[in-house]
Amino acid sequence: MSRPAGPRPDESGPGQPSDIPAALAMACRTAPWAVAFLFLTAVYVGGAPVISAWLTKILLDSITGSSSDGLHHLLAPAMGLAAIGVVSALLPHATGYAANYLSRRVKLAIRDRLFTKVGDLQGLAQLEDPPFHDRLMLAQQAGSESPGQILTGLLGLLQAGITLVGFLVTLTVLSPGMASVVVAAVIPALLAERALNRRRAGLRWRLGPTERREMFYTDLLRDLRAAKEVRLFGTAGFLRDRMLGELRTINAATDRLDRRVLRTQGSLSVLSAVVAGAGLVWASHAALSGRFTVGDVAMFVASVAGTQGALAGLVRSLSTVHDSLLMFGHYQVVMATASSLTVPATPRPVPPLRHGIELRGVWFRYGDDQPWILRGVDLFLPCGQATALIGHNGAGKSTLVKLVCRLYDPTRGQVLWDGVDLREFAPAELRTRMSAAFQDYTCYDLSVSENVGLGDISALGDHMRVTAAARRAGIHDFIDGLPRGYETLLSRMFQDMDSNDPASGVLLSGGQWQRVALARAFLRDERDLLILDEPSSGLDAEAEYEIHRHLTQYRAGRTSLLISHRLGTARDADRIVVLSDGRIAEQGVHRELLAMDGVYSRLFKLQSRGYREQSTVEPEPTL
Ligand SMILES: Nc1ncnc2c1ncn2[C@@H]1O[C@H](COP(=O)(O)OP(=O)(O)OP(=O)(O)O)[C@@H](O)[C@H]1O
Numbered sequence: 242m243s244r245p246a247g248p249r250p251d252e253s254g255p256g257q258p259s260d261i262p263a264a265l266a267m268a269c270r271t272a273p274w275a276v277a278f279l280f281l282t283a284v285y286v287g288g289a290p291v292i293s294a295w296l297t298k299i300l301l302d303s304i305t306g307s308s309s310d311g312l313h314h315l316l317a318p319a320m321g322l323a324a325i326g327v328v329s330a331l332l333p334h335a336t337g338y339a340a341n342y343l344s345r346r347v348k349l350a351i352r353d354r355l356f357t358k359v360g361d362l363q364g365l366a367q368l369e370d371p372p373f374h375d376r377l378m379l380a381q382q383a384g385s386e387s388p389g390q391i392l393t394g395l396l397g398l399l400q401a402g403i404t405l406v407g408f409l410v411t412l413t414v415l416s417p418g419m420a421s422v423v424v425a426a427v428i429p430a431l432l433a434e435r436a437l438n439r440r441r442a443g444l445r446w447r448l449g450p451t452e453r454r455e456m457f458y459t460d461l462l463r464d465l466r467a468a469k470e471v472r473l474f475g476t477a478g479f480l481r482d483r484m485l486g487e488l489r490t491i492n493a494a495t496d497r498l499d500r501r502v503l504r505t506q507g508s509l510s511v512l513s514a515v516v517a518g519a520g521l522v523w524a525s526h527a528a529l530s531g532r533f534t535v536g537d538v539a540m541f542v543a544s545v546a547g548t549q550g551a552l553a554g555l556v557r558s559l560s561t562v563h564d565s566l567l568m569f570g571h572y573q574v575v576m577a578t579a580s581s582l583t584v585p586a587t588p589r590p591v592p593p594l595r596h597g598i599e600l601r602g603v604w605f606r607y608g609d610d611q612p613w614i615l616r617g618v619d620l621f622l623p624c625g626q627a628t629a630l631i632g633h634n635g636a637g638k639s640t641l642v643k644l645v646c647r648l649y650d651p652t653r654g655q656v657l658w659d660g661v662d663l664r665e666f667a668p669a670e671l672r673t674r675m676s677a678a679f680q681d682y683t684c685y686d687l688s689v690s691e692n693v694g695l696g697d698i699s700a701l702g703d704h705m706r707v708t709a710a711a712r713r714a715g716i717h718d719f720i721d722g723l724p725r726g727y728e729t730l731l732s733r734m735f736q737d738m739d740s741n742d743p744a745s746g747v748l749l750s751g752g753q754w755q756r757v758a759l760a761r762a763f764l765r766d767e768r769d770l771l772i773l774d775e776p777s778s779g780l781d782a783e784a785e786y787e788i789h790r791h792l793t794q795y796r797a798g799r800t801s802l803l804i805s806h807r808l809g810t811a812r813d814a815d816r817i818v819v820l821s822d823g824r825i826a827e828q829g830v831h832r833e834l835l836a837m838d839g840v841y842s843r844l845f846k847l848q849s850r851g852y853r854e855q856s857t858v859e860p861e862p863t864l
Contacts, residue, residue, distance in 0.1 A: 257566070261395070264388040264569050271346040275339040276392060282336050283396035287403025289325050290550075291411065294543040296321045302536035344389040351385040351572060358576055363668040365648045366581035369607075373578070375449035380572040387572065390565035397558030404551035412544040415537060419520050423545060426516045427552040433505045434560045442567040444498055451490050458484035465748075513549050520545045582650055588667040591674055594769035594800055596659050597623040598645060603654035605637075605644060614640045616823035617654070622770075627801045629814035631841065636820045638804045639680055642772055645802065647671055676765030677772035680804070682758035684749075686732035689720050692757050693727075696764035706764060714760035715787050716753065723747060731757070752780045759788065771801040777810060785810070808845050817841065 269276050296318040303315045359368075359377065367373045412420040458480050461467050471477050524541040527533040533541065598621070605615040614637040622628050622645075630638050643649050644656055647663045656663045663671060676696070685692050693710055694701035707727060711717040723729040730746040749757065759776055776792065777785040785807070792803075793813050805811045812831040819827040819840050827839045834841040 257570070260566055260569055260573055261391060261562075263573065264391040264566070265395070267350060267388045268343060268347055268392045271350045272343040275343040275346075278339045279336060279343070279393065279396050280399075282332055282339075283400040284403060285328070286332065287400035288407065289329060290404050290543070290547050291407030293322060293325050294408070294411065294540050294547065296325075297543065298536035298540040300536075301539050302534055305535045340389065340393055343392070344386060347388045348385040351388070352381070355380055355385075355572065355575060358578070362578065362580045363584070363647075364581035364650075365643070367578060371450065371453070373575075374453070375446070376571045376575055378449070379445065379568060380575045385572075387565040387569035391562055391569060394558045394561035394565060397554060397561065401551045401554035401558060404547060405555065408544045408547040408551060411540065412548055415533075415541050415544065416523070419523065419541075419545070420548075423516055423520070423548045423552070426512050427549075427556070429512070430509045430552070430556050431559070433509060434556045435563065437502055437505060438560050438563045438567075440498055440501070441564065444494055448491055448494060451487050455484055455487035455491065458487065513553070517545050517549060582647065582668055583664060584667055585665060588670070589661060589665045591666045591670050592659065594624045594659060594674070597621055597626075597800070598770065599655075599657040599660070600641070600644070600651075601655045601657060603641075603644065603651045603656065605640060605649065605652050607649075614823055615644075615651075618820075618823070618825055620818060620825055620828075622800060622802055623815075624769075624800050625798055626815040627799070627803060627813075629803045629805065629811035629817045630820060631805065631808065631811055631817060631844075632820035632826075637823050638820055639774055641820065642677070642679075642774055642802065642804065645770075645772070646675060646677065674769040675772065676762045676768040676770070678759050678762035678774065678776050679772075680774040680778070682755065682761075684731070684754050684757075686730070688725075688728050688730050689723070689757065690727040692731055693760045693764055696761035697766075700764055706766075707760075710760040710764040710766075711757075713763045713791055714756045715784060715791065716756040716760055719753065752784060755780060756784070756788070769800060771799060773801065774804045775806065776803070777805070777807065808841075808848055812845075 300315065300318040300322065303318070355377070362368070409420055409424070412423065462471070462477065462480055462484065471480065521542060524533060524538050528535070528538045600618050600620040603615050603618040603620075604613060606613045618641065620641075630641065632638050640649075644651055647656070647666075647668045650664060658666070658671070685695065687695075689711075690704070690707055691701065693707045694703070696710065697706075700706040704727065708717055711720055711727075720727055720729070724747075731749055732746050755776070755778070759773075762771065762773070762776075773792070777788050780788060789810055792810075803811060803814060811817055815830070816828060817831060817834055818825055819834070821840055827834055827837055827841055829837065835845065836842075
């Protein structure tokens with residue numbers, strides 16, 4: 242359960258009292274009337290017990306006749322107590338509503354800000370960083386509640402403070418000694434709660450990776466895509482054991498903490514009970530010796546109980562504030578996270594591509610402790626030409642694409658757009674000039690129309706454009722034949738619970754999904770650069786031929802970068818580039834590369850031979 246390096250939430254900067262104003266400001270901005278109501282309620286609830294105790298004393302002394310005022314004034318305290326009782330009975334419902342309302346509003350605001358921030362982190366580096374993921378998860382889960390909890394915790398402090406001052410004054414009037422004993426008994430509680438809070442926060446942080454693994458195994462066990470392998474390889478038991486193992490680790494650690502809480506809070510409760518019991522004995526003795534009236538005894542008992550209750554409330558509220566601050570700290574850290582990509586204060590506008598994209602002396606690795614993936618790549622992607630990039634698995638082809646899309650910056654060297662370093666542009670604007678079908682494209686559990694339309698948000702709902710893109714990807718006829726055409730949901734996940742209509746959602750084959758992803762890329766028509774990373778790996782021979790034909794037509798005169806292991810697809814490119822060991826090993830047209838008798842030639846011949854040996858069909862080599 243060791244934790245990767247990174248600041249611990251209980252010891253580092255995040256979650257400090259200096260974060261309180263930010264949390265309060267958020268609560269006040271999102272639900273001002275609820276905050277005002279909760280504040281007034283806290284003041285009332287804080288003062289009510291003290292006033293009740295005094296009214297009770299007056300009432301009892303009037304009844305027993307030990308008060309000089311006698312029975313004449315019975316009615317006023319009785320009515321006062323009744324009024325306090327009515328208001329106190331109503332308030333919990335109203336405060337409950339106000340607190341929930343506040344919590345919902347704050348949650349919405351935090352989600353909004355949090356995921357705007359995540360969207361603004363233009364690169365991929367943070368999303369690949371496990372501690373960042375843990376922080377994001379905590380910020381999203383507990384962090385969204387925290388401003389409301391900090392506010393209610395602070396109001397709890399105010400409320401307990403008012404009650405405490407009222408009862409302490411009363412207790413001091415009755416018995417200064419007893420007042421000091423009650424206060425002294427609470428100091429250990431304050432220290433113990435503080436220590437427990439630190440432990441809770443530390444545990445939550447340390448358990449992050451274990452919880453992530455537990456979630457991974459759980460998701461795998463219910464994932465439809467994994468279900469085939471899980472059943473065929475009989476790995477369900479193995480995965481379940483792993484999941485339970487992680488859960489046991491979490492349970493054991495939580496259980497240890499719970500036992501500590503039990504011991505600590507149990508001891509503190511005994512201490513409070515002993516102090517209250519001793520106080521009662523002392524008050525009874527004082528009454529017997531005539532120093533206390535009946536009302537004084539009632540008031541003393543109420544004061545001791547009230548002081549202890551208020552001190553316990555104080556400790557609880559402090560604990561809530563402390564705990565919530567730590568969670569809010571995660572939110573603050575995420576919000577303060579700088580993008581892994583530097584964006585100039587005044588980025589240059591991205592002009593239409595006129596000459597080409599150049600990688601100049603590009604070295605890249607995913608982290609300082611990671612191996613070099615690209616080692617001094619010099620490559621020019623000329624405007625208006627189709628370039629094919631080929632190479633062995635792991636050669637760095639997709640990595641190179643990520644640099645061209647500026648999802649990462651080169652560790653050394655530059656990527657230039659018509660001679661201008663990509664770092665001088667705003668990444669989002671740069672990407673509007675590109676379209677891409679990635680190797681690991683996304684399958685959205687949305688309708689076909691939306692799955693394609695997400696390629697260009699402005700085309701969402703533009704049926705003409707969506708169908709044109711689908712036609713180009715060779716999937717239109719299939720979609721047209723679906724029960725709800727383009728409105729068919731490509732998922733069974735959100736099927737209407739009340740409807741047994743199986744047509745409300747359909748599942749696609751791998752190749753069909755790939756065509757949908759291609760249609761999405763094609764929707765971004767007229768972009769300056771089209772990137773296709775293994776666009777036809779899942780297609781059948783006929784479909785691949787069709788797509789290939791379309792692609793060749795589509796790419797003619799456009800700037801495109803195609804990655805493919807199917808050398809038959811790559812051979813028509815204006816230029817073929819071979820990436821090997823992180824360097825450009827060869828480049829030229831198909832004929833030149835064959836004549837070079839290098840890597841490309843060897844691979845092409847190898848693949849062609851494979852096809853010839855297997856059949857007499859036209860060879861379609863793959864790498
Ligand atoms: N996010 C990442 N963090 C660390 N290493 C990575 C990451 N992504 C890729 N790599 C590593 O970079 C190397 C190149 O991967 P890349 O995906 O660029 O290869 P590729 O040429 O596209 O391979 P393939 O043909 O199999 O798709 C691989 O060794 C891979 O393990």
